[in-house]
Amino acid sequence: MPELVVLWTDALIFLLIALVLLFGRLAASREHLRAPWRTVARSRMGMGALVVLGVYVLIGVTDSIHYKPLLPEAERSAGVMHSNEVQSLLDYLLTPLREQQEKTYSAPLATHLYSKENIEQADGQMVRDYPRLKYGGAHLQDPQQDWAADVAWTAIIGAQEALLAWLLVVGIITAWLAHRAGRSFFQQCQQILYSRTEVPWRVIFIMLGIVLLAAFTAANLGVKYHLLGTDKVGEDVLYQTLKSVRTGLVIGTLTTLIMLPAAILMGIMAGYFRGWVDDVIQYIYTTLSSIPGVLLIAAAILMLHVYMNNHADEFASLVERADLRLLFLCIILGITSWTGLCRLLRGETLKLRELDYVQAAQAFGVSHFTIIIRHILPNVLHIVMISVVLDFSGLVLAEAVLSYVNIGVDPTMNSWGNMINSARLEMAREPIVWWSLMAALIFMFTLVLAANLFSDAVRDAFDPRLRGGK
Amino acid sequence: MSDVLLRIKNLKTWLGTGASPVRAIDGIDLEIKKGETFALLGESGCGKSMTALSIMRLLPPVGRIVDGSIHLGETSLLDLPENRMRNERGGRMGMIFQEPMTSLNPVLTVGTQIAEAVCIHDADPQQDIKARVVELLKEVGIPDPEQRFSEYPHQLSGGMKQRVMIAMALAGRPQLLIADEPTTALDVTIQAQVLALMKQLQQESGMAILLITHDLGVVAEVADRVAVMYAGQIVETAPCKAFFQTPRHPYSRKLFQSIPGRDKRSERLAVIEGTVPPLDQAFSGCRFAGRCDVVMAICHHQIPQWDQYAEGQGVLCHLQGGAEATVEPPASVKEHAVAAVEKSPPTPLLSVDGLKVYFPIHKGIFKRVVGHVRAVDGVSLEIPVGQTLAVVGESGCGKTTVGKAILQLIKPTAGQVRFDHDELTQLRGEALRRRRADLQIIFQDPMASMNPRMLVHNIIEEGMLAQGIGGQAAERRMRIEQLLEQVGLPASAADRYPHEFSGGQRQRICVARALAVEPRLIICDEPTSALDVSVQAQILNLLQALQQQLGLSYLFITHDIAVVDYLAHEVAVMYLGRIVERGTVAEVLDDPQHPYTQALLSAVPVIEQAGRRKRIYLQGDMPSPANPPVGCYFHPRCPQAMDRCQKSYPKAIVLSETRSVSCLLLEK
Incomplete structure (x- = not known):
């Protein structure tokens, strides 16, 4: 059995998932919590974005299950059964991508390297040419002739598989919906086709189709070629971008998780108690927000760096080390970004505490703590919700910027910021290497766009000013 | 030339689309003569403000006029293109709103805001605009008009702001002034000032006023004629004096009886049972039938016809000429007599x-x-x-x-x-x-x-929990149901949210x-x-x-x-x-x-x-x-x-x- 390894960020991610599930159960039983989410579920834009986000989350979660693989029989020694290297489930699934390392740069779907080398031919003659890749398109006899047909054929097979998978999934969901609504399967299909269902299933299915198409084509092509090319050391760029998904998600979600308790507690306390409590908290956050965030982050990360170098023996593996640095980055980003939400909550609480129902509770002799939990917190939750989803995309982008200036995640860790950072040199190279940057941008852009569209839908549903009327 | 200034015929304004639009105004007819004060009286949600907005064609985006006509003088307002309608707004028709605080732009001086109205509607190149503004301010009784000209709204009191609003409405020398609850947000002494001002302005300029209010007292003070609205319809029209002597419609009579006062001290006030029916349906009978105490069998399945029993007086009721005969309230009303102010021991x-x-x-x-x-x-x-x-x-x-x-x-x-x-x-x-x-x-x-996020049950329970009374959960539950019955609500109310109740019911929960x-x-x-x-x-x-x-x-x-x-x-x-x-x-x-x-x-x-x-x-x-x-x-x-x-x-x-x-x- 492989030995399971739970990294710090893994633990927090699973905690977050547990919290979300718990909240989901709670919300299901309370009408006022359920109603806005139902509005979200009816929004076409929101649900379309959710499908895309779901794919990202799936990638992120599979990448968060870490383990130490078993050593091959031959290398085992007494007591040492496991490799020292920590892998994730995603690594395992992407084994072909991970292991098919070329020598250096190669363009997307290429069969030859991107730089000329001296090649010794069968007759002993040295020729300076682009050598064939070790893995990419290695099965082709004559790349010049077969390449286009092979790529097209592989893509078509992928598309067909995608279609089959899509039909299967859509069929199951439609059958389930038909069963629930008490309609026949055919009627349910009609309902969905003419977009008459409450939840916009048509949009969801279309998005699902697009996602499956992309996934299956990429999978088929990725095994035979390097779909997005390789980087300087010949590592597959598709693999790197997929690994970066987790980093982006972790930064986007854990930072909020870390800052939320402080922001909520401090914001509500400042607004509710007023007086010196308010003064102290306001003083803290005005001071904190007037220090340039980047400086604070740089200082903290460099300190951590020094600590890690001095205590190298405390970290069992490179992955653990990089993980700690990631967690630390989340904490630092959290510390610098809670002030905005705190300020919002303080203002809202100032308003709420003057409301009659809070006064009525005071007149009953209800304790301050109970009033905060029962009356204030539920009534500011919509602000928390809106700012959490809005902050997410900002944080993903922040990671890219920080890694670009070298104070982000560990250089050994895959992240879009690191990819963009290394692309700095590649862009200056002649001929230009564009695919690393492009791949990072496309993946990041899709995630941020989906997150933004989804947060728009959430805000529309939760913002009381936009509610009503209809 | 007739002396009718505004004539509304069969106006229908619906809100929202889809299967069941809300029929906010469902076929009203009214006429306002030149120089008279016409009061539109009704409770909240009966469609008074919608009527005013329909006349001004300022309906919210969800609202639309589906039928009827509105004539101002000879002009059909509903047929005007928007750019000509703009000239009518603030020109021949002025409007003042309930809340003077939000009707004025806080970052512009009072003078600028009135001058804007003057420039648009009273543009006379020879005339000094500032002089005209000062004149207007003087007209509405603002002391030191020259100095007030350059002050901001926040420097003025509520009554003063409402005067400024009136001055703005007067800038276009309107023939019709629509006043939508102009004094509701003001104190009584200020209300008296503003009402007196409106009366005086009317006498000077001879404009007509459409006064929208829920306050019978205000109507009695200033109106010449009254129309009572209920659930999107006018149920009674009468000259003011006749209306206050003998209200004809059962609803109007109930309104009078429910006003508290000294003479009713020792009895229960008459209440109108039930609530206004939802307006998103087509009615097949009288709208008031469900709450009327002189209801007849016919009321439920036949829509009453407008009964014009005298010149300028009419009532929408199956009872001919309203219900004069049954003015005496039911005897049961008096049973709750209080032993009047008996002197209790001075502890x-x-x-x-x-x-x-x-x-x-x-x-x-x-x-x-x-x-x-x-x-x-x-x-x-x-x-x-x-x-x-x-x-x-x-x-x-x-x-x-x-x-x-x-x-x-x-x-x-x-x-x-x-x-x-x-x-x-x-x-x-x-x-x-x-x-x-x-x-x-x-x-x-x-x-x-x-x-808003708590169930009625939890709301009532909160105090009991904080004070540690009421015993176990089951006992508390019984007590809560008992309390709800005591204030006249069904026990099932405990498992609902506050927003599901009407205003009066909510106050009962409180x-x-x-x-x-x-x-x-x-x-x-x-x-x-x-x-x-x-x-x-x-x-x-x-x-x-x-x-x-x-x-x-x-x-x-x-x-x-x-x-x-x-x-x-x-x-x-x-x-x-x-x-x-x-x-x-x-x-x-x-x-x-x-x-x-x-x-x-x-x-x-x-x-x-x-x-x-x-x-x-x-x-x-x-x-x-x-x-x-x-x-x-x-x-x-x-x-x-x-x-x-x-x-x-x-x-x-x-x-x-x-x-x-x-x-x-x-x-x-």
Whole structure:
């Protein structure tokens, strides 16, 4: 059995998932919590974005299950059964991508390297040419002739598989919906086709189709070629971008998780108690927000760096080390970004505490703590919700910027910021290497766009000013 | 040329689309003659404001006019293209709104805003625009118009802002002025000023006024003709005098009966049972049938026809000419007779002595205290067991602060609050927490006083839990259901959210919540002023019945004299943080001694022409409590002020056992 390894960020991610599930159960039983989410579920834009986000989350979660693989029989020694290297489930699934390392740069779907080398031919003659890749398109006899047909054929097979998978999934969901609504399967299909269902299933299915198409084509092509090319050391760029998904998600979600308790507690306390409590908290956050965030982050990360170098023996593996640095980055980003939400909550609480129902509770002799939990917190939750989803995309982008200036995640860790950072040199190279940057941008852009569209839908549903009327 | 200025025929305005649009206005006809004041009377949600917006064609995006015609003079307003309609708005038709605070742009000076209206609608190149603005300001009775020209809205009081709004509406020299609840947000003394101004302007310019209001008193004061609206239809039209003598429609009659007052003191107020039917349906019978007490079989399945029984008088009812014959209210109404004001033994339950609440004013970087807002400045009062003391006064006089200071929701700056031998201001922590069960509060806005995210059950339970009464969960549940029944709600209400109830029902829930901890004194902070007249009657009935059953004492904070007259035993009149006059209801309301009380009472619009007091118009507004006048606080506005009044604040002069007045006029 492989030995399971739970990294710090893994633990927090699973905690977050547990919290979300718990909240989901709670919300299901309370009408006022359920109603806005139902509005979200009816929004076409929101649900379309959710499908895309779901794919990202799936990638992120599979990448968060870490383990130490078993050593091959031959290398085992007494007591040492496991490799020292920590892998994730995603690594395992992407084994072909991970292991098919070329020598250096190669363009997307290429069969030859991107730089000329001296090649010794069968007759002993040295020729300076682009050598064939070790893995990419290695099965082709004559790349010049077969390449286009092979790529097209592989893509078509992928598309067909995608279609089959899509039909299967859509069929199951439609059958389930038909069963629930008490309609026949055919009627349910009609309902969905003419977009008459409450939840916009048509949009969801279309998005699902697009996602499956992309996934299956990429999978088929990725095994035979390097779909997005390789980087300087010949590592597959598709693999790197997929690994970066987790980093982006972790930064986007854990930072909020870390800052939320402080922001909520401090914001509500400042607004509710007023007086010196308010003064102290306001003083803290005005001071904190007037220090340039980047400086604070740089200082903290460099300190951590020094600590890690001095205590190298405390970290069992490179992955653990990089993980700690990631967690630390989340904490630092959290510390610098809670002030905005705190300020919002303080203002809202100032308003709420003057409301009659809070006064009525005071007149009953209800304790301050109970009033905060029962009356204030539920009534500011919509602000928390809106700012959490809005902050997410900002944080993903922040990671890219920080890694670009070298104070982000560990250089050994895959992240879009690191990819963009290394692309700095590649862009200056002649001929230009564009695919690393492009791949990072496309993946990041899709995630941020989906997150933004989804947060728009959430805000529309939760913002009381936009509610009503209809 | 006829003398009809505005003619509306079969106007239908619907809100929303889809399967069941809300028929906000469902076929109304009305005519307004030149130079008359036409009042559109109705409760909230009956479509009065929608009518005004339809005339101006300023409906919200979801609203649309589906049928009918509106003619202003010879022009058909509904056929005009938008650019010509813009000339009519503010040109021949002016409009003023309910809330003067939000109707003016806070970042522009008053002069600029009026000048804008002048430039658009009264563009005369020879004329100096500023001169015209100043003239307008003078016309609406604003002192120092030249200086006011360059002031911002926040520098003006509410009454002044409403005058500015009227000046803007007058800029285009309109033939029709639509006034949508123009005085609802104002105090009675200011309301009297504004109504008098509108009347005077009308006489000078001969314009017609469409006055939209829910206040029968205001209608009686100023209107020439009245139309009563109910559920999107006009149910009765009549000249003002005839209407107040004999209202014909059962709904109109019910409205009159539900107005509280002295003469109804010993009886339950008539209430209109049930609620207005939802308007998203097509009706097949009379809309009022479900709530009418003279309902006949025909009412339920046949839509009544408009019955024009005299020139300019009509009623929408199956009873011919309305229901003159059945004016006598059902006998059962009287059964709840109160044993009138019997003298209870003078054991005060609550006695407040020299209560002061000052709010510090901070200034500068170090937030030094530079002064105080004297919200409550030495108030003394007593409430005996089982009696009601009403505190009346205009907004900003500190009456709500008194209530909250008694409850210790706001810490008093000085003074004593003795409740049943306990000094509340000295109580701390657990002792105070336990005492809180005895004193409860009901707020003005029932929606804001309940957490929208809690079930009614949890809302009522909260106090019981905090006070640790009511035993186990099952017992509490029984008690809650019992409380809900006591306030006239079904037990099933416990498992619903506050927003599922109507305004009156919500206020009942608030009463139930207060009762849950078995209080002995309830502070009612304007509990009915956010409600319609007919709903107000329900709540007042409930409060009175509870007082008899449970022997509760009330501190009733209000600005509505009619409610005081109906419910209270004693009255205290407040002005600028101090009580200027107090006594029993009969003493104070029949024979007011303080000039302020006299002015306040005279400003209240009354329905009976005979009972109208001689109107005393107060000049100006209430001064700021941060900087009260030297001497008697009232002297700058007092019509009977003397030199001595500026010297020192007059002491309370005790006239009888129950009566005291703070005025130098009464000093011998």
